[in-house]
Amino acid sequence: MTLLFYITISLFWGWITALFAQKKGLNPRNWYIAGILFCALAFIAVLFQRKKNLKIPNPVHKPELIPIDPPQRENLWYYLDEKGQQFGPISFQALTIAWKNKKIQGESYVWNEDLENWKKFKEVLKITTPKI
Structure with missing residues (x-):
């Protein structure tokens, strides 16, 4: 029962960490794995990450x-x-x-x-x- 509880908590923290990482423009897959392995520590690390500037390129062909x-x-x-x-x-x-x-x-x-x-x-x- 303890192992199942730990796995559930780890998956939860992985999901939360990946969600916040995606909002900040970071790779959610890598942060999901970090969230599973390090739980709340990975989530705290994501909170302190700077948001990446996602630049949308200007259209090449203008009217x-x-x-x-x-x-x-x-x-x-x-x-x-x-x-x-x-x-x-x-x-x-x-x-x-x-x-x-x-x-x-x-x-x-x-x-x-x-x-x-x-x-x-x-x-x-x-x-x-x-x-x-």
């Missing part, structure tokens, strides 16, 4: 803004914000930055000298995401 008519890339652009205030003239690169900063949405109106009237952003420009 790009492309004019439907490629020569329009060289034009100066104007756009209207949600309040109807006009901005411009700006380069295509500045227009792209405004889009990335969410100053321009798909329903925003844009214009350049090749367009007869103001058109919705999504009608004149397309967003592409390079395939991986």
Whole structure:
């Protein structure tokens, strides 16, 4: 009965130690074994471990803004914000930055000298995401 009790307690401490180790970004399997062998001592050791910084890599392929008519890339652009205030003239690169900063949405109106009237952003420009 004493041996069964010790095994149960060891498995419990192994499980608790592995759980806390996983939350801190440590290898839970190794800490599970340490928890079984050293019980509360391994658990205390995990508590004093620093949390590893789990870095999520930035996506390699970011969306790009492309004019439907490629020569329009060289034009100066104007756009209207949600309040109807006009901005411009700006380069295509500045227009792209405004889009990335969410100053321009798909329903925003844009214009350049090749367009007869103001058109919705999504009608004149397309967003592409390079395939991986």
